[in-house]
Structures are given as structure tokens and as C-alpha cells.
Amino acid sequence: MRHTITVLVENEFGVLSRVAGLFSGRGFNIDSLSVAPTNDETISRMTIVTRGDDQILEQISKQLNKLIDVIKVIDFTDGEVVEREMALIKVTAEDSARAEVLRIADIFRAKIIDVTPKSFTIEATGAPAKIDAILELLRPLGLKELVRTGPVAIGRGAKALKG
Amino acid sequence: MKMTGARILLECLKREGVDTVFGYPGGTVINLYDELFSFKDIRHILPRHEQAGVHAADGFARATGRVGVAIATSGPGATNTVTGIATAYMDSIPLVVITGQVPTALIGNDAFQEVDIIGITRPCTKHNFLVKDVKDIATIIKKAFYIARTGRPGPVLVDLPKDVQIATAEFEYPEAIELRSYKPTVEGHPKQIEKAVSMLLAAKKPVMYVGGGAISGDAAGELTALATRLHIPVTTTLMGLGSFPEDNPLSLKLLGMHGTYFANMAVTNCDLLVAVGARFDDRVTGKIATFAPHAKIIHMDVDPTSIRKNVRVDLPIVGQVKEVLGRMLKSLDESGDKVAAFHTAIEPWLAEIEGWKQKHPITYKQASTVIKPQFVIQKLRELSDPDAIVATDVGQHQMWTAQFFGFREPRTLLSSGGLGTMGFGLPAAMGAQAAFPNRQVIAVCGDGGFQMNLQEVATLVQNRLPVKIVILNNNFLGMVRQWQELFFDKRYSQTCMELPIDFIKLAEAFGAKGFQATKSDEVEATIKKAFETPGPVIMEFKIAREEKVLPMVPAGASLNEMVLNA
Numbered sequence: 259m260r261h262t263i264t265v266l267v268e269n270e271f272g273v274l275s276r277v278a279g280l281f282s283g284r285g286f287n288i289d290s291l292s293v294a295p296t297n298d299e300t301i302s303r304m305t306i307v308t309r310g311d312d313q314i315l316e317q318i319s320k321q322l323n324k325l326i327d328v329i330k331v332i333d334f335t336d337g338e339v340v341e342r343e344m345a346l347i348k349v350t351a352e353d354s355a356r357a358e359v360l361r362i363a364d365i366f367r368a369k370i371i372d373v374t375p376k377s378f379t380i381e382a383t384g385a386p387a388k389i390d391a392i393l394e395l396l397r398p399l400g401l402k403e404l405v406r407t408g409p410v411a412i413g414r415g416a417k418a419l420k421g
Numbered sequence: 422m423k424m425t426g427a428r429i430l431l432e433c434l435k436r437e438g439v440d441t442v443f444g445y446p447g448g449t450v451i452n453l454y455d456e457l458f459s460f461k462d463i464r465h466i467l468p469r470h471e472q473a474g475v476h477a478a479d480g481f482a483r484a485t486g487r488v489g490v491a492i493a494t495s496g497p498g499a500t501n502t503v504t505g506i507a508t509a510y511m512d513s514i515p516l517v518v519i520t521g522q523v524p525t526a527l528i529g530n531d532a533f534q535e536v537d538i539i540g541i542t543r544p545c546t547k548h549n550f551l552v553k554d555v556k557d558i559a560t561i562i563k564k565a566f567y568i569a570r571t572g573r574p575g576p577v578l579v580d581l582p583k584d585v586q587i588a589t590a591e592f593e594y595p596e597a598i599e600l601r602s603y604k605p606t607v608e609g610h611p612k613q614i615e616k617a618v619s620m621l622l623a624a625k626k627p628v629m630y631v632g633g634g635a636i637s638g639d640a641a642g643e644l645t646a647l648a649t650r651l652h653i654p655v656t657t658t659l660m661g662l663g664s665f666p667e668d669n670p671l672s673l674k675l676l677g678m679h680g681t682y683f684a685n686m687a688v689t690n691c692d693l694l695v696a697v698g699a700r701f702d703d704r705v706t707g708k709i710a711t712f713a714p715h716a717k718i719i720h721m722d723v724d725p726t727s728i729r730k731n732v733r734v735d736l737p738i739v740g741q742v743k744e745v746l747g748r749m750l751k752s753l754d755e756s757g758d759k760v761a762a763f764h765t766a767i768e769p770w771l772a773e774i775e776g777w778k779q780k781h782p783i784t785y786k787q788a789s790t791v792i793k794p795q796f797v798i799q800k801l802r803e804l805s806d807p808d809a810i811v812a813t814d815v816g817q818h819q820m821w822t823a824q825f826f827g828f829r830e831p832r833t834l835l836s837s838g839g840l841g842t843m844g845f846g847l848p849a850a851m852g853a854q855a856a857f858p859n860r861q862v863i864a865v866c867g868d869g870g871f872q873m874n875l876q877e878v879a880t881l882v883q884n885r886l887p888v889k890i891v892i893l894n895n896n897f898l899g900m901v902r903q904w905q906e907l908f909f910d911k912r913y914s915q916t917c918m919e920l921p922i923d924f925i926k927l928a929e930a931f932g933a934k935g936f937q938a939t940k941s942d943e944v945e946a947t948i949k950k951a952f953e954t955p956g957p958v959i960m961e962f963k964i965a966r967e968e969k970v971l972p973m974v975p976a977g978a979s980l981n982e983m984v985l986n987a
């Protein structure tokens with residue numbers, strides 16, 4: 259099962275390697291991990307996408323909680339959470355293909371952020387599935403380079419996590 | 422008042438009640454040692470190897486329940502501490518290890534004697550700190566001690582760059598510390614505790630399975646009260662030995678790989694297993710699928726991660742075991758005649774266990790002349806002080822000590838359980854003796870493990886620490902040899918240490934005394950002589966060379982598939 263885990267941590271050096279080390283040291287997989295400070299500068303927020311059965315997820319969450327710098331761990335289940343990811347996509351765009359790339363970017367409300375006679379660079383944001391979809395359409399046209407941030411996630415509704 | 426960072430560190434240690442540290446100097450802690458030169462409130466013991474220094478601090482902590490402190494220089498000094506730190510981490514022993522570091526400006530430059538000890542020890546410390554500013558020393562040390570001793574205890578490393586030791590700042594020691602991200606659960610959930618009591622009283626075949634958490638959590642009193650009040654049989658892990666008196670008829674002694682027949686049978690057949698501060702280690706459970714197959718499991722532990730890590734649990738209780746057991750006792754006070762009914766209900770179970778005890782007691786075959794190691798351990802118990810502290814190394818002798826010494830008090834057995842670190846025994850005994858100069862401290866070692874840290878005999882002599890060292894000499898790496906005998910057709914690959922080391926001369930070379938026994942009838946006199954001789958003494962017993970530790974559950978087998986005698 260895919261899980262999106264949000265971890266609030268003290269904004270101190272070395273915390274990221276503690277968290278990452280916990281995953282590698284115990285053989286847990288990380289699909290993606292993104293981290294940056296929150297509106298409270300002493301706190302950083304990580305969004306981690308991982309996989310595993312219930313028992314593994316319980317261990318991941320407990321082990322994260324056990325780290326001294328970890329303030330809070332939330333394992334979001336589907337539906338409770340909104341996820342967004344950003345991708346920068348460099349595609350081959352020559353002659354007749356240029357129009358096709360523009361059309362696809364338009365459909366996905368993506369932005370062209372760099373243009374050359376041979377290529378477009380596109381900025382796309384959305385749920386991870388939407389990024390997957392645009393990539394699928396662009397790939398046959400010649401995908402030259404791709405960077406994805408991995409999702410960041412926030413709970414649905416009015417309730418907010420402090421930090 | 423302004424002080425150097427080095428001085429601030431020492432003042433902090435003093436405020437934490439530290440009176441003894443084990444440390445080894447070097448370039449990056451030379452300023453610290455210079456301060457120490459005139460700092461009279463802390464006794465410094467110089468081991469001959471940093472690994473031994475950390476084991477000694479660990480032995481000090483295990484014996485006293487206080488936080489052990491070790492110091493090492495950067496680079497090689499720091500890496501030498503790693504085995505000691507990992508040993509303490511696996512057994513949840515509270516330590517603060519202070520390492521020197523190259524000046525902050527050089528960190529990351531591959532400077533002379535630089536190593537990323539924070540990175541190296543991240544997976545084997547409870548937490549670690551790099552101090553970048555002299556102003557942070559006091560708070561960091563306060564945090565380090567707090568983290569080391571609270572919750573599930575463990576080692577904390579503080580890396581202190583040289584320039585931070587030299588810089589000066591106002592010294593003010595924080596009274597208390599708040600860590601918003603670290604709040605160990607102390608009290609167990611009251612509803613869960615109530616449930617545990619009713620599950621207990623409904624059981625027909627209960628067993629308590631007790632680990633090191635009962636000792637580090639100072640819960641031996643509550644544990645013994647609860648077990649004796651309800652007549653529940655108690656088995657302990659290696660780390661739990663001493664938490665329940667082994668001379669109590671309810672004691673099932675050790676369980677697991679080298680546990681007793683009756684403990685393993687009781688666990689296999691029980692209908693309720695109450696795990697107290699134990700973590701279902703594979704040396705204990707054998708094959709997980711057949712571990713306590715008929716039992717509901719109650720698991721109390723201060724560390725939530727140890728719950729449901731290896732086995733299914735029907736009732737988890739997160740909290741200090743002392744608190745939890747204490748509340749269970751209170752709740753029993755109010756349950757009236759239910760207790761009497763429970764006593765009657767479990768009578769057949771106690772009788773069944775008694776049957777197992779009669780059938781296969783823990784025993785060995787005595788020989789007429791050759792020395793049986795089990796006999797040495799029994800004699801040691803007989804001739805030693807009632808409150809003697811026994812540290813063991815790792816191997817067969819460790820298991821014989823666990824099986825035959827009969828531990829009755831918490832913190833009287835010091836042994837590396839989780840990591841199984843050879844070389845631990847002698848320095849751990851040294852640490853305990855430093856804490857208790859007037860108690861009898863015995864180190865039981867194999868000839869192999871003794872040679873891993875034998876240089877510490879020098880430290881014993883220099884510091885007048887009268888540890889009595891027992892070497893059970895089989896000229897083998899015995900425990901590995903046993904596996905080779907049983908599972909590898911006696912192909913004794915590299916486990917024979919056939920070398921006539923003269924341990925008596927070795928003792929004398931260090932300025933200690935040494936005695937040797939080669940025959941069974943010399944054992945008693947040798948032990949007596951050693952105990953009567955002041956100062957550190959090595960007793961060497963030339964034991965039956967191919968003696969095995971039995972019973973044994975082969976790795977991966979079920980607890981009731983024991984090899985009883987081979």
C-alpha cells in the first residue's frame with residue numbers, strides 16, 4: 259500500500275540524514291521525500307511517500323516518532339489529503355511537433371518556461387497522477403530531461419497542523 | 422563567570438552528579454584534559470583502549486543505574502568507541518560519550534584525525550550532538566543526560582570541536598529541559614492496565630516473560646510482588662536475570678536458545694504471556710511462528726517501537742514498567758476474592774510446570790578429575806559474597822554463568838545481550854568495581870574474549886580495582902566450536918586457540934596475581950585463594966575442552982525442539 263507520511267521535525271542540520279538513515283538502515287523504501295521549513299522557521303516539514311503493509315507502516319511511524327528531533331508524524335490515508343507535485347520537463351519540439359507539445363501543455367495547464375528552436379521546457383504541477391499523465395503524452399515526442407519534486411501533502415479541511 | 426568550553430563541560434558533568442569518567446586523551450581533547458588536571462571533583466580512569474573505556478562506563482551504568490560517562494579524542498579515539506556504544510545501544514544502557522573533534526573551521530576538510538563520528542554513530546546512539554558554539558555546551562549536556570536516562574535509556578554522543586573547548590562563555594546550567602519533540606510515555610493507559618489485570622485473572626496457564634527493561638526501569642520490586650502475589654511463574658531473558666530471584670520456586674530461570682526445558686515448555690504451552698520490558702529477540706523466541714502458540718500476549722514496554730515488531734500482541738501497554746506493574750498491584754488490592762479463585766484455577770498449571778522441572782532440571786554431568794565449567798560457576802556462587810557483581814564476556818561461559826549462577830538481585834549480572842560483544846566482560850567489571858570499590862566484582866571470561874581486552878588488567882592494577890577474573894580456558898572459541906560440532910560435522914575451522922599462554926605470568930607481568938586450576942578438586946581452593954588475595958587476580962581454570970552449553974534450541978527451531986543432551 260502506498261502511504262503519504264507527513265513528518266514535522268526540528269529545523270536543524272542532520273535531521274534529514276537521521277530520517278533517511280532510518281529508512282535505509284531498516285530496509286524501508288522511500289518513493290519520494292521532500293522537505294523545507296514551515297511558517298514556523300524552527301520547524302521543517304517532510305512529506306514522505308512510502309510503501310508497505312500495515313505492520314511495516316506502523317513500525318515506520320513508531321520509529322520516526324522515536325527520533326529525538328521528530329515532533330509529529332502523520333500517516334495520511336487516501337482521501338484525507340491533498341497532494342501536489344511539480345515537474346520540470348524538457349521535450350524535443352521541432353517542426354510540426356511544436357504545436358502538439360503546446361497543445362498538451364495547454365490541456366494540463368502547464369507553463370512553458372524555456373524555449374529553443376529544438377525544445378520546450380515545461381513546468382507542470384498537480385497530483386502525482388496528473389504528472390504521470392502528461393509525461394505519458396509527452397514521452398513519445400521525445401523526453402530529454404525530467405525533474406520531479408515528489409509530492410507535498412496537506413490535510414483536507416479546516417484543521418491545521420501547527421508549524 | 423566566563424569559563425572555557427572545556428571547563429564548562431566539566432562543571433556540567435559535576436552538576437549531573439558525575440563522579441567518575443573513563444577517558445583517553447588526545448590532540449582534540451587536550452584542552453579538556455588540561456582543565457581536568459586541576460578539577461578535583463571528578464575521578465578520571467585511564468583505560469588502555471577507548472573501547473574498554475566505553476565498556477567500563479557501560480558496566481558502571483549497568484551496576485549503578487546511573488549514566489556512565491566516557492571521553493575519547495577525535496578520529497581513531499572516536500572510532501574505537503563505536504563497539505562500546507553499539508553494545509550499550511542494543512542493551513538500552515544510559516551513557517554519555519564525549520568525543521573531541523577537529524576545530525570547526527576544519528570540519529569536512531579531511532583534517533588530521535578527523536572522522537564524521539556523528540555520521541558513524543547515528544544508527545547506534547539514541548541521539549547525538551555536534552556542538553558548534555561554546556554557548557550551547559551547557560544545554561546540550563543537559564539534554565544529553567536527560568535523553569540518555571529517560572524513556573528507553575541509551576547512549577548519547579556529544580562531539581566537541583577543539584575550538585569550542587577553547588572558546589569562553591558565561592556558565593549557567595539550565596535547571597530543567599523541555600524538548601517538544603521528545604516526551605516519553607511514563608504512565609500506562611489506565612484502561613489497558615485494567616484489561617491486563619482481568620486478562621491475568623482469567624488465565625489458566627499464565628507466564629511472565631521478563632527482559633532487561635524490568636532492570637533498567639527499576640521494576641524488580643513490583644515484578645516480584647506481582648508474581649508472588651498471584652503465583653505466576655516467571656522466566657527471564659539474559660538481560661532480565663536478577664529481576665526475579667532465581668531461588669524463588671516460581672522462577673523458571675532463563676528461556677530461549679539456552680534456556681531451561683521448563684521455561685521453554687511453559688512458554689510453548691501457556692495461555693497468557695505477560696511480557697515485561699522484553700523485546701522478543703530471536704535468541705528468545707526461536708521460530709516466531711511457533712512461539713507461545715496458544716497464548717494471548719500482553720506486552721508492556723516503555724518503547725512503543727518494540728511492541729508488535731516481532732510478534733502479534735493482544736494487549737499493548739506503553740509506559741514505564743515500574744508504573745504499570747505498580748498500578749496492576751493496586752488494582753489487585755481491589756479485586757477481592759478473585760485472587761483466591763485464580764490461585765485455585767492455576768494449580769494444575771503449576772503442577773504441570775513442576776513435572777517439567779522434575780523431568781529435566783538444569784544440570785550437567787560431573788567428571789572425576791577434569792574441570793566442568795558448570796561446576797566452577799556453582800562453586801563461584803557458593804563462595805562469593807551474596808551481593809557480588811558478575812560481569813561476563815560472550816560465549817559458552819556466559820551461558821553457563823546465566824544457567825548456573827542463580828542471580829537473585831537486579832544489576833548483579835552485567836552481560837552484553839543484544840550485540841554479544843566479546844571483550845566486554847573485563848572492562849565492564851572494571852566499571853562496576855570503580856562504582857563499588859568495596860563490593861566483590863567477578864569477571865567471567867572465555868580465553869578468547871579475555872584476549873580481546875586483556876590490556877585492562879593494567880588499568881585494574883593502576884587504579885586499585887580488585888576485580889577477580891575467571892578464565893574458563895578451553896583453548897577454543899568455545900561457542901563457535903559448539904556450533905561447528907553440532908551443525909558443521911566437527912569441522913573446527915579457526916576456532917582452536919592452541920597456544921600455551923601462561924595466564925599466571927601474564928597477571929604477574931601486569932603486577933596482578935594469577936592462580937591456575939587443572940583438576941576438579943583444585944577448583945574450590947583456587948577460588949578461595951583468589952577471593953582472599955587483595956587486588957586484581959586472574960583465576961585460570963583448564964576446563965573440559967569440548968563441553969557444550971545445553972539445553973540448546975538450534976537457530977530457527979521451535980522452543981520445544983530442544984537438544985537436551987548430546
Ligand SMILES: Cc1ncc(C[n+]2csc(CCOP(=O)(O)OP(=O)(O)O)c2C)c(N)n1
Nearest residue numbers: 816817818841843867868869870898899900
Ligand atoms: C567481537 C566478537 N567477535 C566474534 C564474536 C563471535 N563469537 C561469539 S562466541 C565466540 C567464542 C568465544 O570464545 P571464548 O571467548 O573463548 O569463550 P567460550 O565460548 O569458549 O566460553 C565468538 C568468536 C563475537 N561475539 N564478538
